[in-house]
Amino acid sequence: MRILVISDSHGRNENVKKAIEDAGKINALIHLGDVGSSYREIESMARVPAYFVCGNTDYIPELKDRLILMFGEHRIYAVHGHREGVSMGLSGLRYNALQNECDIALFGHTHIPYLDENEDDVTILNPGSISLPRQDDGKKTYAIIDIDDYDIVSYEFHSI
Secondary structure, three states, X not given: OEEEEEOOOOOOHHHHHHXXXXXXXXXXXXXXXXXXOOHHHHHHHHOOOEEEEOOXXXXXXXXXXXXXXXXXXXXXXXXXXXXXXXXXXOHHHHHHHHHOOOOEEEOOOOOOEEEEOOOOOOEEEEEXXXXXXXXXXXXXXXXXXXXXXXXXXXXXXXXX
16 A cells, blocks of 8 residues: 655645646545645546545645545545644644544654654654655655555655
8 A cells, every 4th residue: 555645735636636647556545634625636647545634724624624534554634734832842742643543643744854664653744745845855745645455554754
């Protein structure tokens, strides 16, 4: 299972398209909010199941604030992160993931790539922003989650 994880595209779907092309064969796409107004366009570009959460700049009533997704034996807690206060720390996100019996928590909002792998607790991942990066190198980033046939998970960051 190969999952493309993106966030904070802010309507710049040309960057999303580039990430989809660069990622190669994927089985699913997760967008962690601040989509812009055209999430249906992203769905059609992905050509795989696509999951979206509502970001703090999204005004799309059908998008939920959080999703809990199952991939293999792994439960993924997916949010934008503004409601969990991720700009001030990740304890709220971690707590909510554990309360929902998730072993992976995905968030966006900060526009900065982040990974804290923890096999005994919750692995926390932010793919960064595909359009408006805030980290020092200024790279537009996304992440790939690979789950192999033995349910072993690996994480990679990529830039466009």
